[in-house]
Amino acid sequence: MTFFSPASAFRPARLVRSALLASALALTGFAAGPAAAQEIRAVMHSGIRVLDPVITTAHITRNHGYMIYDTLLGMDENLKPQPQMASWMVSDDQLTYTFTLRDGLKWTDGQPVTSADAIASLKRWGERDGGAQMLFKYVESLAAESDKTFVMKLSQPFSYAIELMAKPSGLPTFIMPERVAKTPSSEAITDYTGSGPFKFVEAEFEPGVRAVYEKNADYVPRDEPPSWTAGGKVVKVDKVTWVVMPDAQTAVNAINSGEIDFLEQTPIDLLPLLSANPDLTVKTLGKYGYQTMARLNWLNPPFDKVEIRRAALTALGQQPILAALVGNPDYMKVYGTMYGCDTPYATEAGAEPILNGPQPEKAKEMLKEAGYDGTPIVLMQPTDVASLAAQPVVAAQLLRQGGFTVDMQPMDWQTLVTRRASQASVKDGGWNLFFTNWIVPEVWSPINNPMLNGGGKAAAWFGWPDDTKLDEMRVKFASATSEDERKTIAADIQAHAYEVVNYIPVGEYLIPATISNTLDGMLEMPVPVFWSVTKSE
Amino acid sequence: MLAYIARRILASVPVLLVVALFVFLLLRLTPGDPAAIIAGDMATPDQLERIRDSLGLNEPLLTQFVTWSGQLLSGDFGSSLISRTPVLTLIGQRLEPTLSLAIVTMIITLVLSIPMGVIAAWRHGSLTDNAVMAISVLGFSIPVFVTGYIFIQIFAIDLRLLPVQGFRSVFDGVGPFLARIVLPAFTLATIYIALIARMTRAAMLEVLDEDYIRTARAKGLTERIVLFRHALRNAAVPILTVVGTGFALMISGVVVTESVFNIPGLGRLTVDAILARDYPVIQALILLTSGIYVVINLLIDISYAFMDPRIRY
């Protein structure tokens, strides 16, 4: 660990300082320290509290899942599903899927991984994941043929099934022991036996503060080179410690002074503080970033009228919102797709209104035509989530310029998530508009994208669009047989979603990670994983 | 004395009951849903409902309160709704950092503020008095997080003398412990120095006017003995009161310092728990801090008897 960075320029009072430094070094015990075991100290974007990667979609818990569990299938950097724990075969009629577990899979308690474990895990996954719920409507049976082989039978073809099972984010198919997977999907698991590349050190877990992972010496990686979640997960360090630092500034200072090795999300505005340090590398891991978006509530006036929703779409623009949120143009993308830039289904179909930037005058006209009566838009602003604080502030100004009356209400994120679940009218605690962010793999297809669900009050995501046409198009997409056909349907879906203003993507941004140069081999992918990484002293 | 202590402990029961009920109601009336935090962004209303059911949050409030109090009486503080960790384990993990910070802060505070207050009172109205008071007020007039940033900038970033953040247990070595605790402790101490220096000054001014101080001077004692042996001992009661309550309140005062210096303590645990609506954790923590407050007040009152032989219970 370098404590005294060469980058630190000569400063006055150097004599005094070196004297003090000497004593400080002695005091801190920095010089020695039992650093025999190779340990990666990583500051993650949030503290981990929930340890069940199936009950929650929280990214930090998903990342935890990748540490201690293996997934049934993997996905490579070309977005192609690949075998991971199991390989698969699909029957010609597209109705029978046969999975075969590879050799050498073992739980950390020493038991082998069996078909029964996989089946129970898949069933639990099927209760929680949105796409999987669609899939499981068509699953007739899921049964073991042997300890190593099991078969899934469908009632009708679902060509997206393998992609769904291989997806790297949302809810990946983490496989748990059967006894654990039997936990009701509404209750969090309490047994953290896994078969992944790392073992969870339960004794050192401090919820919200720290999680410690040790290398799983019994893990047998695949032979292929690693590529995203596919390929061999070869662990090259002894220990990985995740910590959280509630103050972004502190985290940046900590990595700058060599107290930590990895900072998952670097505040873009603070990059200048790091750029001068030759011991650090700042880069975005993988090309996919985050989509930030506004969701309108279809139930409450004035957004129950599609004309007024369109006026809002016209009044908003991606550039000013991204500028306030990100600032640095290197890390933001103005792009009209709902599926994320550079994804297979990316298209700008129907995106003109948002791409044309804020058009306040036009929005005012549209409002006039729609007969907007000045009903205030209740815009919820979370104050305790840095990545969501800026969008509402800018949006409020843009909407006001576009002729809307805006009532921006600051609240903590918990209040927001509770309130956004309310289908009541505004005066009874309902709402009109809020913002949230997704990582691209969560929105990159009409099946994954949670917003593109027209199920109304019963089934749709918060905002509750009642849009049967949209749902019909999604079914068509899921059962499409060729990639080209899927692309066409995806573009139609997006055009339709813009037409009815299902939601408003307000741009994409990238968050760079800061990596100490002592680390090597960090994989470039949307999920930060710690296999393949080496650490030098 | 023992009867007094027993009586006081008995009297604190209703206080804690008031706190418990108040906090319970406040929390349950606050919008927020731990199920939403558990399930994440993609959950559907139906899924949330099932999680709420399994957490027992759909029970009537009274049932929940009775269940919780019943558990409390049997010594069970419950588990975090979010992480399933027993609340006592959580508190156990976070107690040491906060306690360390509080104790070191108190030591720094006392070592600096009491002489400051004594000297200011002694030189009442002089330039020294004004200067000492101005310095102590200055510490009080800057928000804690700014003080923290300034200290980090100077001592950790510019001078590179100390680490910028973190916590090490004192049991893992005094050196690393002190290196990490000294900046946050000084940061926090800036507030308390102001407070206690002022209180010391005020109490000393009161005492210095007493007849026995004149007597002490008439005996030909040196000013040092007059100030510290005669005056300070008599001024101890009000000072001790402030020190004690300050210490008790520090548990919540540390929140900001813990964030800035990344110390995994009780303050942050509480704020995180509030933001996540982790009811059992918040309830236990507030009961704990209230309990600490009550106990410290009791200790203060008992120590009065040692400070001042006139006080007997």
Place this chain on the structure above:
Amino acid sequence: MANRDAAPTAPAASQPVIKRQLLPRIDMADLKLAPTIAAVCLFVIVVAALLAPLIAPYDPIAMNPMERLQGASAAHPFGTDAYGRDVLSRTLYGARMSLIVGIGAALVAVLIGLPLGLFAGFFRWLDAILMRIMDGLMAIPSILLAIAIVSLAGSSLWTVLFAITIPEIPRVVRLVRSVVLSAREEPYVEAAIAVGSSLPKIMWRHLMPNTLAPLIVQATYVCASAILTEAILSFLGAGIGTETPSWGNIMSEGRLYFQLKPSLIFWPGLFLSITILSINILGDTARDVMDPKLGKKRQA
């Protein structure tokens, strides 16, 4: 502010004439420089806050994301924040909110705490109940209580004010109560009882005025600490919304840029510090002037 009981400010009882000769008389000309400067600073800040709409160069919430995080310039003397808003204008408007929070908290705490303290000090039975409740309130960590209240009611100016004031009330009650407890033993209170004055009259005419001097001192502390608490609440994400600038939320929003653009914290911080410093100095002066501690029962 953690002084549990009254700061040791004795009630400003009558000062015998005799003392006057032994004591340095408080001469207006002797009043030190510090309180004068403090008063002037506070006056300027209050005037600036009142005149904010006239003197602020920009709308404090008008943003320009293309001009974010600029340094000081002729157009923006204090620079701009992360939304490209003018920091000078925000600081001026912020003075309004911070002063409202500070003065409001002091006022409300006194208005509620004074009658409660008077009653508690006078009626034994009420005292027992009231003080248990106050103990309970004091036992709850104030910042945490404030966060909970803000979460409950949303973060508007009024809820923040409410949340900050609630924990201050028990301190005021205790202070008033302790003054009343000692003042009710004063012979002139007994004299009032002897001439048949009613309880409300005794409380209002004879007891309440005794509490004013320590109360003013306490109020200055409440005021200063409320302004600080608001800043801390903003830091923790439970402050006043960003569309209502206050020194607290300006600094809290600017804290990420502390190392890169210190001006974001520096200016509001400077105003805040000067204000609190001034309030504290004035409070101390008030204490020194009103406190009869200097002449205790010493007769020539």
Place this chain on the structure above:
Amino acid sequence: MGETIAKDRRPIEAGTGTGTGMQTDAILVVENLVIETNGRDPHRIIDDVSLTVGPGETVCLVGESGSGKSVTSLATMGLLPKGALSARSGRILVEGEDVLAASPSRLRQMRATRMSMIFQEPMTALNPVMTVEEQLQEVLTAHASMSAADRRTRIREILSLVHLPDVERMCRSYPHQLSGGQRQRVMIAMALVLEPKLLIADEPTTALDVTTQKQILKLIAEIQERLGTSVLFITHDMGVVADIADRVYVMRHGKLVESGPIQSILTKPERDYTRDLLSAVPALSPRAARPASSREIVLETSQLGMVYGQASLFKKREGTVAAKDVDLKLTRGRTLGIVGESGSGKSTVARCVMRLIDPTTGSIRLRNHEIANLSRRALRPWRKRIQMIFQDPNRSLNPRLTVGDSIIEGPVNYGASKQDARARARELLELVGLPADAIDRHPHQFSGGQRQRIAIARALAMEPDVLVADEAVSALDVSVQAQVLDLLDDIQTRLGVALLFITHDLRVAAQICDDVAVMQRGRVVEYGPTAEVLGNPREAYTRELIDAAPGRHWDFPNFRPMPAAVAPVDVTPGG
């Protein structure tokens, strides 16, 4: 108890000169001392004062409040309040060394070794949180290099010297565990442990009961003989002066008025002020009972009892009996005195009668109506019938109200219009000898005596039948005291009000009361016409009280010794 203080017997002329010509061997010489307040507008506190104290001599410095006598003594110790007062000119020589010129450390050395001081309030002059031994010990450690064992021995020696019982227990005691007299003995021990040549005693007995005062005075005299200490004794009490002084200096408003040997001051005072001072000392001879003008009993207590702090739910303990079985009768137009030492329960009786506290047993009948158990509401019409004058005129008037507002508060409570009440208040102010325009001023603009007059006016505004005066003149200087007593007498004659007069001062009681009740430990031990009780006491305690009154052998107003006929019978024998 029979012996009188040693000094009494000493021939007054012995060994003392007039002050000049003995500067060489004088222990203390103050020369042309001038002390002023600091600040822009200096105010002269001590103006050109000179005095000397010879070896073994007792010199009294006499004066009323504000005369500067205490400041003079503090200056001698070098203890002037820092920053507030400073000596402008003059010298203070202690054994020839100038205190004013001494460095702070030299001054410290001189204290306790050459000059010592004891103070008025033994209650507050000892540090409450240190044991007696600690406080004595630090004098020794500060000034003498002694072994720990020697210090122990010395401490015990000096404590025995001041006649403290059970020396070992005393050493371990904290001041609050001692009685007032014991505390003052500790103070004296502390002052004399290093045998300084000069002892300054600043009103050392003023706060003590008469019997204790007598013992302390005796002790000082005794020690003075044994150690040859010179004493500068500051007091306002002419009785004490007559008992102990060799020479006297009289001060007024910071200036020396007169000085001389005790005999000449007492018999042939040259200045009017000294003369007035002496004349104002009430004679100990009881007034003759006045003829009863009325038979109507306005106030009567029977079996009145008050117990403080009785057992409650949590505390199991005996209460403190403050008053028990008190039976008193007061007829219209008469004055009943209650005399006793502190803690005798005399104030408790007054406060019970006023219903400021609720008696635990017994009855109080006001004009034949039982008021002991009346509720607050029912009591209200009776309140105005009985009014009180409190001890401390500085505290019994609300400093924030004008004099007028204080006086009319009562009448307005009982329905008088403000105008009427104010008009009446003006009359009353004139009645008590104040200008009518005093009505719009605040209490702090008046002197202590004037304030007591205002308090009397306030009480009279209610037109009461009974006036309770609780130590109403105790806090006043003798000259003012005499005036207020005259006023009360005058008012009584004019308005026929009955007076319940509580006092610790037998002289005052003798002057004003028709009847007297002597109280001790909550009980009335002797009760009867003043002339009888004070002139021919039947109870030992009453005799003891009379015996202890300082200066009882001197008839001050007439500048002569008490004529044997009027002097209280010598009650010597016994004890």
